[in-house]
Amino acid sequence: MDLGPYLMLASLEGAVGAAVLALTALGLSLVFGVMRIVNVAHGEFYMLGAVLAWWVTSMIGGHPALGFVAAMVVAPLVVGLIAAAAERLVLRRLNYDPEATIVATIGLLYVIQQLALSTYGADARPVPAPIDFRIQFPWFGYSGYKLCVIVASAALMLGVWLVLTRTRAGLMMRATQYDPETARAFAIPVGRVYAGVFAAGAMLAALGAVLIVPIQQAHYLMGHDPLLLSFIVVIIGGLGSLRGTVLAAVIIGMSDGIISVFFSPTLAKILATLLVAFVLVWRPTGLFGARAA
Amino acid sequence: MTAMLKVDGLDAFYGRVQVLHGLSLEVAKGEILCLLGRNGAGKTTALKAIMGLVPPRVGAVMLDGVDISLLRAEDIAKEGIGYVPQGRRLFAELTVAENLEIGLMARNSPRHARDRVLDLFPVLAERLHQRSGTLSGGEQQMLAIGRALCLEPAVLMLDEPTEGLMPAMIQRIREVVLLLRAEGVAVLLVEQRVEAVLPVADRVLFVENGRSRDCVRASDLGADHALLHRYVGVGA
Ligand SMILES: Nc1ncnc2c1ncn2[C@@H]1O[C@H](COP(=O)(O)OP(=O)(O)O)[C@@H](O)[C@H]1O
Ligand SMILES: [Mg+2]
Numbered sequence: 001m002d003l004g005p006y007l008m009l010a011s012l013e014g015a016v017g018a019a020v021l022a023l024t025a026l027g028l029s030l031v032f033g034v035m036r037i038v039n040v041a042h043g044e045f046y047m048l049g050a051v052l053a054w055w056v057t058s059m060i061g062g063h064p065a066l067g068f069v070a071a072m073v074v075a076p077l078v079v080g081l082i083a084a085a086a087e088r089l090v091l092r093r094l095n096y097d098p099e100a101t102i103v104a105t106i107g108l109l110y111v112i113q114q115l116a117l118s119t120y121g122a123d124a125r126p127v128p129a130p131i132d133f134r135i136q137f138p139w140f141g142y143s144g145y146k147l148c149v150i151v152a153s154a155a156l157m158l159g160v161w162l163v164l165t166r167t168r169a170g171l172m173m174r175a176t177q178y179d180p181e182t183a184r185a186f187a188i189p190v191g192r193v194y195a196g197v198f199a200a201g202a203m204l205a206a207l208g209a210v211l212i213v214p215i216q217q218a219h220y221l222m223g224h225d226p227l228l229l230s231f232i233v234v235i236i237g238g239l240g241s242l243r244g245t246v247l248a249a250v251i252i253g254m255s256d257g258i259i260s261v262f263f264s265p266t267l268a269k270i271l272a273t274l275l276v277a278f279v280l281v282w283r284p285t286g287l288f289g290a291r292a293a
Numbered sequence: 294m295t296a297m298l299k300v301d302g303l304d305a306f307y308g309r310v311q312v313l314h315g316l317s318l319e320v321a322k323g324e325i326l327c328l329l330g331r332n333g334a335g336k337t338t339a340l341k342a343i344m345g346l347v348p349p350r351v352g353a354v355m356l357d358g359v360d361i362s363l364l365r366a367e368d369i370a371k372e373g374i375g376y377v378p379q380g381r382r383l384f385a386e387l388t389v390a391e392n393l394e395i396g397l398m399a400r401n402s403p404r405h406a407r408d409r410v411l412d413l414f415p416v417l418a419e420r421l422h423q424r425s426g427t428l429s430g431g432e433q434q435m436l437a438i439g440r441a442l443c444l445e446p447a448v449l450m451l452d453e454p455t456e457g458l459m460p461a462m463i464q465r466i467r468e469v470v471l472l473l474r475a476e477g478v479a480v481l482l483v484e485q486r487v488e489a490v491l492p493v494a495d496r497v498l499f500v501e502n503g504r505s506r507d508c509v510r511a512s513d514l515g516a517d518h519a520l521l522h523r524y525v526g527v528g529a
Contacts, residue, residue, distance in 0.1 A: 168398060175384050175395050182382040185344050186440070187370040187399035 005139035007258070014257020016146045016215070019153035020208045021256075022249030024226050025233040026160060026242060027204030033240030034177040034197045037091065037101045041108035042205055042230060043223030044116075045083060049075045049206025050218035051116055054125045068130035068214070075210050076203040082112075083202035087195045096194070109223075116220040129214035149211045156207060157246060164242070173197055177240070228269070229256070232276050238286025247288060296355070297322045297479035298343070298374075298448045303352035303362075305342040305503075312338045313503040315352070320448065320479040325470065327482045327490045327511070330500035330524055336483040337379050339500065340450050343481075344376050345369045357447065370399050375441030379452035379483075381433050383440070385426030389417055392425050392436055396443025410439040413469055431462030438469065449473060450481045455489050467493055487514075487521055499524040 028042045052075035057067035086108055094100040133144040164170035175183045176193045184190050205226070209218075216222070233252050237244030252272050259268035279286060296319040305313035312335050320326040328336045341347040343354050345366035354362040356372050370376070375396075384392055393407055411418040414435040420428060425436055434454055441449060451470070455463045470493055474480055484490045490497060494511040501524055509520065 171387075171391060171394060171398070174387060174391075178384045178386055179382055181346055182378060182384070183395075184366040185346060185370055185376045185378070186395050186444075187367050188395070189367045 002139075005137070006261075008137075009140060009142070010258040010261035011254065012142060012146070012257075013261055014254035016149050017257045018250045018253020019150045020212045021226070021229050021233060021253040022246050023153045023156055023208040023211070024205045025230040025237075025245050025249050026157060027201035027208075028230045029234045029237065029240060029242055029245040030160075030204070031198055031201035032234065033242065034173055035091075035096060035194050036098055037096060037198075038098070038105070039198075039201065040102060040105040040227070041086075041112060042105075042201070043225075043227030044109050044112035045079050045202035045223075046205040046209045046226045047116060047218075047220060047223035048079050048082065048112060049209030050127075050213045050216075050222060051120050051220065052078055052206070053210040053213045054127050054218040055120075057127050058125075064128040064132075065130035068127070068210075071127070071210050072207070076206040079206035080199040080203040084195050084199040087198040091198065092191065092194070113220060113223070120218075120220060122220065124217035124219040126217045127213045143215075145214060149215070152211055153208070156204070160204070161242070169196070225269075229253075229272070232272050235276050236279050236287055238288045241286065241288050244286055244288030248286075295358075296320060297324075297357055298481065299353075299355040300339075300343060301353045301355070303339070303342050303349045303354070305338055305347050305349045307338075307347070311503070312347075313342060313349070316342075316500070316503060316505050317352075318481070318498055318505055318508075320481050322447075322479050323474055323477045324495050325474050325480040325482055325493055327484055327494035327497045328500050329484055329487065329490055329497050331526065332485060334500045335503035336485075336500050337452055338503070340376065340378075340452055340481070340483060343369075343450065344374065370444065373400070373444065373447040375444045375446030375449045377434075377437045377441045377449070377451040377454055379456070381437040383425045383433055383437055385424070387425060388422050389425050389428070389436055390421040392440050393417075393443050396440040399444050402443055402445050406443050406445050410442050413442070413472075414439055414465075431458050431465075434458060434462065434466065438466065442473075446478065448479045448481065450483075452483045453485060454482070455484070463489070485525070487525060491515065 024046055028039060031037055031039050053071035056071040056074050060067035060070050090104050091101055094104055129145040131145055131148065134141040135144050135147065164173065172188045172193050175188055176190050180190045229252060233248045234245055236252065237248035256268040256272060259271060298320045300316065300318045303313050303316045304311060316339055318326060328339065330336055338347055342349045345364060349362055352362065353360050361369055361372050384395065393410060397407055416432055417436055417439055425433065428436060438454065454466055470480055482494065491511055491514065496508060497511050497514055498508045499506040499520065506524065507520055509517065514520065
């Protein structure tokens, strides 16, 4: 193959990764932005989404699309419930203290991971793609499902944006983000907003995982890379800046895909981590974050 | 005259530090009560205690005869208290319209509550889609008052609303407060400077070290330099 088509293939791979990464990182960014909580267990919510997707699809027979659609609904819902419970039982009791919640979510990470290991096991299991067609380019064929992942992820992010900017719930979240005390003085139930945001953040990770699991298999340790990359994206994008997060996810996801195809996935991670170091040194508020006052 | 808002013996704490010591006050419908006292006397804390933001440990807050001191902060606003915090505390990243919307949502106020605010403060109508953090100081204060008025409150509490504003703005805010009084709103106004108080207040309650002290009619205060000297250190 010439360089052109090869580059195109690499870009497509990068775009799929970027799409899922953007969705996952958006969840992390939302939780940090509104609650000022660094959720180290975010990758485990992603893993749970994938494991639950396997579980749902293997229970439902018939056409693979049936099970997949069920997984798209059930997995995020269950993950959201687990996250809301963790918020109520742990984070709230710590009064959302920034340091204590880091330690608590590290604990949560291991609890979820070990529960997955002891129930789901150590195997990697595939989930069949809901649709099975290939798009034939002049130089190579490409999975139609992967293109659907890009579209679905973009649609979900558009949905998040619409909820945040056009609905009452979104307005309550943004008001809570800027000034929780004044929000309460205007009848905004800040505690419920926090529970909802934490659940929503986890659900975005779970949705990303359901989309990816027909491409990568479900495994109990699969949460690590998305966690690392999400942190990188959120730092580069500017903590709590949703627009910055999406832009940074596209940059990091695309370059991760392209560098992985041309060189190696390890090199891609090294470069991304270096980029974070440079951003932290030269622009600590992130490329798109607001400058500190 | 029955009190619209009656606060009785409030004790409030920040952690272990007690800031309010049995603070009491009463405001009737259509009355402006002004809390006057030095910086750090506990005026802001008194308003926060009424709003439930610093929950009082002892004491009662009666709103129209009902004790609201045990409600959660997010339920107190719904009872009909509009709060204009010190330093305005707008949601600076949100637009003017969104800030007003938050006021409307608090009690599901009808749309005309917002029209009313825009009539009172026409500048806000021209800036609806501007980020509120980019407004001038006076406009921000109008928005903070407008946001509270969107609740159509029975009690309006303003914490140093004229702090750092130009005379024309101060005048406009004064007019609006007087208009609300005429409509029967109970107004609790916090100020540090006497000049800001005398033109509007019906009664003045002096606050010192978290305690409510003398309460006098504003009309009697002009002559009483001793009180002013004692509680705010001016006028002698
Ligand atoms: N968030 C807080 N934490 C601890 N102490 C506070 C806090 N806010 C105010 N205080 C203290 O409480 C006292 C009363 O403050 P405040 O109510 O703001 O007074 P005022 O509004 O009359 O100037 C002061 O001694 C102040 O230092
Ligand atoms: Mg004060």
